[in-house]
Amino acid sequence: DSGVTQTPKHLITATGQRVTLRCSPRSGDLSVYWYQQSLDQGLQFLIQYYNGEERAKGNILERFSAQQFPDLHSELNLSSLELGDSALYFCASSVEGISLPGAGDTEAFFGQGTRLTVV
Amino acid sequence: ELKVEQNPLFLSMQEGKNYTIYCNYSTTSDRLYWYRQDPGKSLESLFVLLSNGAVKQEGRLMASLDTKARLSTLHITAAVHDLSATYFCAVDGGATNKLIFGTGTLLAVQP
Numbered sequence: 001d002s003g004v005t006q007t008p009k010h011l012i013t014a015t016g017q018r019v020t021l022r023c024s025p026r027s028g029d030l031s032v033y034w035y036q037q038s039l040d041q042g043l044q045f046l047i048q049y050y051n052g053e054e055r056a057k058g059n060i061l062e063r064f065s066a067q068q069f070p071d072l073h074s075e076l077n078l079s080s081l082e083l084g085d086s087a088l089y090f091c092a093s094s095v096e097g098i099s100l101p102g103a104g105d106t107e108a109f110f111g112q113g114t115r116l117t118v119v
Numbered sequence: 120e121l122k123v124e125q126n127p128l129f130l131s132m133q134e135g136k137n138y139t140i141y142c143n144y145s146t147t148s149d150r151l152y153w154y155r156q157d158p159g160k161s162l163e164s165l166f167v168l169l170s171n172g173a174v175k176q177e178g179r180l181m182a183s184l185d186t187k188a189r190l191s192t193l194h195i196t197a198a199v200h201d202l203s204a205t206y207f208c209a210v211d212g213g214a215t216n217k218l219i220f221g222t223g224t225l226l227a228v229q230p
Contacts, residue, residue, distance in 0.1 A: 002161065032219065043207065043220040056217050090161065092218075107152060108218060112160040 003027065004099060004111035012117045018079040021114045024091030025072055029101050031055070032074040033094075034066055038087040049074055081118045089114045121146045121212045125221035132198050133229050137153070140224045143207035150211035151191045154184050155204045162207065165193075198228045213218040 003026035013019055019084035025032050034046040043109040049068035060066075063081075068074045078085060122145040132138050142143035142151070152168055154162040166175045168191060175182050179202065181194045192210055208221045 004165075005128045035220075040226075042222050045217050045219060048217070059219060088159075092162075107164050109164065110154075112161045115159075 002109040002111065004029075004091060004109050006045055006059060006089075006091050006113045006114050008114060009112065010115050010117075012119060013081060015081055015083060015118055017081050017118075019081065019116065021076040021078070021089055021091075021116075023074045023076070023091030023093075023111060025074070025091075029093035029095050029109075030072065031108075032068055032072070033092040034060075034074070034076050035092065036087045037088040037090060037113075042088075043090075046076070059063045068095035080114070083118050086116055088115050116118065121148070121210060121217070121219050123208060123219050123221040124212050125208060125224050127224060127226045128222060129227075131227045131229060132195075134199055136188070136213075137197065137199050138195050139168065140193040140195070140206055140226075141209075142193070142221050144189050144191075144210045144219075144221075146212075147186070147189070148210045148212065149186060150210075151184050152209040153180075153191070153193055154207045154209060154220075156223070157204050165206075198226075200228050200230060201213075202226060203228045 005024040009020045030051045033048045036044045046060040047066050048056040063079050066076045090113045092110045094108045096106045124143045153165040156162045165227040171186040173184045179196045184191045205223045205225045207223045
């Protein structure tokens, strides 16, 4: 168990709908990362937050948004869902932002993922 | 933009054999990670490599990093069935603050 908790584990929804995925980082971790994993795209970096602020953005669609709350949990909101959004969504956390100077051997620990199926 | 490539994408090997997975990346980075993923499961951290020439070993797996060549290797010694999984390398994108993953290598160890 990595200590990173994601809910729900599975989600089935219809096209056009909106869903929220939740991530609770490991205790003490300030940084949260969201990834999308699909068969054709592999593991795609979506977005990173550090202590409540957006730190880096990847291939995140405009229909998707995220935030990190004061208690450091994070939510990923996916709206106007399409069939192609079906994927495994992972959250990861680390003590420091991985690329920060002095991050040392900081590593990112992954949650169990949320499997989203859009029908 | 940082690109990370792994090869091979698929590796079928017999128990007891040795093999190496390669991870190439396109821009300078001083930090590289290896992860393991079992089907439908999360990613498990295996190694963190921080500097040129870094070598780490855990059981039958050994990882190394050559930052000048922008290359990391994951060497498997005397493979066993339990090592069957997908292995990913991931590179710290530095100033971009991104952790970019390679394509993954699906390892199938046959008895």
